[in-house]
Amino acid sequence: MRYGGPEGTLAVSGLNVKMDRGEFVAVVGPSGCGKSTLMKLTTGLQRPQKGAVVVAGQEVTKPISIVGMAFQNPIMLPWRTTLDNILLPLEIVEKHRRRIRTHRKEYIEKAEHLLELVGLKGFGPKYPWQLSGGMQQRANLCRALIHEPELLMLDEPFGALDAFTREELWCVIRDLHASSDVTVMLVTHDLRESAFLADRILVLSARPGRVIADHRVPFERPRELDLLFDNDFNHLVQDLHSEIARARDAA
Numbered sequence: 001m002r003y004g005g006p007e008g009t010l011a012v013s014g015l016n017v018k019m020d021r022g023e024f025v026a027v028v029g030p031s032g033c034g035k036s037t038l039m040k041l042t043t044g045l046q047r048p049q050k051g052a053v054v055v056a057g058q059e060v061t062k063p064i065s066i067v068g069m070a071f072q073n074p075i076m077l078p079w080r081t082t083l084d085n086i087l088l089p090l091e092i093v094e095k096h097r098r099r100i101r102t103h104r105k106e107y108i109e110k111a112e113h114l115l116e117l118v119g120l121k122g123f124g125p126k127y128p129w130q131l132s133g134g135m136q137q138r139a140n141l142c143r144a145l146i147h148e149p150e151l152l153m154l155d156e157p158f159g160a161l162d163a164f165t166r167e168e169l170w171c172v173i174r175d176l177h178a179s180s181d182v183t184v185m186l187v188t189h190d191l192r193e194s195a196f197l198a199d200r201i202l203v204l205s206a207r208p209g210r211v212i213a214d215h216r217v218p219f220e221r222p223r224e225l226d227l228l229f230d231n232d233f234n235h236l237v238q239d240l241h242s243e244i245a246r247a248r249d250a251a
């Protein structure tokens, strides 16, 4: 995948990724190695010049609707309440647009249930600017999940948060994944986050990105936060760190 024509930036090349349904895969790698590009290719926001992307058995040729996405900086519309921001994807995705007119109450209940799951019970009528950064990230997760996506794409969703809030949200994601069969791809710079949450961790090379290591995370589920102090956990994090440092040096 090259941006900007034949002389442009080759972002990823020879990138081969396979994920099983229900799997939680984290993607880590040096800065600028093409992690977000992998996200965009998977969701159909970009099309590769060579190769193909297949999601749920279908070749991806345009943006797909079975996906929910959450990015580092949640863009909430300030004139809509938190609840109405969460309902926004339903007004965009064709299949739901028709239903929401006739089944609005049902969707509001679903949004309120999601708000409760992420610890924001009763915050639906508040405007986004009345919420803290961490609360906005939680609401952002609800918005990514409202249309019950089969695939959840998380691109540095907790990057801007303090350590404690981030760890709390890791547990929210862990529980959401455990209670559904959603497939999750998480792009992150936080190696502890990847090791705590994922079933597999893919390490990408420096740009153009390709997979240089594929780690199966051995820790049993459900995982608790005290895993962060476990020796094996920290060894895995150190191995990931060394691999990324070597990939950067080799660039």
Ligand SMILES: Nc1ncnc2c1ncn2[C@@H]1O[C@H](COP(=O)(O)OP(=O)(O)OP(=O)(O)O)[C@@H](O)[C@H]1O
Pocket (backbone or CB within 6 Å): 003, 004, 009, 010, 011, 030, 031, 032, 033, 034, 035, 036, 037, 038, 207
């Ligand atoms: N729309 C674009 N036009 C031109 N170049 C782009 C575009 N998007 C990304 N790139 C380039 O492609 C390369 C890969 O970018 P990408 O955002 O996928 O990397 P990343 O691994 O997510 O980066 P980071 O770790 O900094 O978040 C970078 O060199 C970037 O400058």
